[in-house]
Amino acid sequence: MKIIFFRFxxxxxxxxxxxxxxxxxxxxxxxKFNSQISNQIKNLDKDxxxxxxxxxxxxxxxxxxxNVKTIGSNLRYKKKIVKINDIKTQISVNSFIKNxxxxxxxxxxxxxxxxxxxxxxxxxxxxxxxxxxxxxxIKKGYLIADIKIEFDSKGKIKNNYNIKGFIKDAxxxxxxxxxxxxxxxxxxxxxKKYILTDIKSSFNNIPFS
Numbered sequence: 590m591k592i593i594f595f596r597f598x599x600x601x602x603x604x605x606x607x608x609x610x611x612x613x614x615x616x617x618x619x620x621k622f623n624s625q626i627s628n629q630i631k632n633l634d635k636d637x638x639x640x641x642x643x644x645x646x647x648x649x650x651x652x653x654x655x656n657v658k659t660i661g662s663n664l665r666y667k668k669k670i671v672k673i674n675d676i677k678t679q680i681s682v683n684s685f686i687k688n689x690x691x692x693x694x695x696x697x698x699x700x701x702x703x704x705x706x707x708x709x710x711x712x713x714x715x716x717x718x719x720x721x722x723x724x725x726x727i728k729k730g731y732l733i734a735d736i737k738i739e740f741d742s743k744g745k746i747k748n749n750y751n752i753k754g755f756i757k758d759a760x761x762x763x764x765x766x767x768x769x770x771x772x773x774x775x776x777x778x779x780x781k782k783y784i785l786t787d788i789k790s791s792f793n794n795i796p797f798s
Contacts, residue, residue, distance in 0.1 A: 609648065616647035622657055626676070629740070630664075638665045639676075654679045669710045674698045697736040704730040704759060730759025730772065752778040768793055 677696040734754030759772035772790040789798040
């Protein structure tokens with residue numbers, strides 16, 4: 590009887606170990622969190638929507654959390670679209686077991702975006718005269734960014750956001766008199782400061798860095 594019991598315990602522990610290892614290394618795909626993430630995004634603005642496919646979840650045993658990641662999503666605001674490379678967040682294992690979902694952070698990685706289209710997208714959400722002027726000045730250029738945001742208990746974005754990325758081959762015309770072209774730079778932005786590095790460009794056809 591004892592041998593049968595120990596065999597049962599051994600098999601059970603083996604199965605649990607295999608499942609945990611698989612979840613930690615490969616993860617699984619699910620649509621379980623689609624509605625929760627969509628609702629959280631919509632809390633920022635009722636017209637802001639996100640297109641989600643299947644979400645991959647991977648177990649992080651060291652932090653006792655579950656990493657949630659979606660690939661190939663789109664942010665939509667009315668008729669304007671921003672293409673997203675992936676969105677990541679974390680939830681506690683306890684929340685997952687209790688079928689509770691509290692989104693307190695997001696890391697959004699964009700695909701290569703046209704700067705003018707991105708500014709136009711932001712203006713459609715929150716119009717600002719400075720954004721209008723910037724949209725008129727920028728003639729072309731692309732950027733890729735990683736956006737890290739956290740939410741408070743009411744679902745509002747905290748002031749500790751961080752945006753990192755780079756701008757490539759931008760062109761800016763100021764009053765048709767001052768022309769900045771081939772602008773490339775790396776940016777690191779938070780609510781307190783803007784850091785721009787590795788700036789290379791051409792000002793009225795004069796290269797500078």
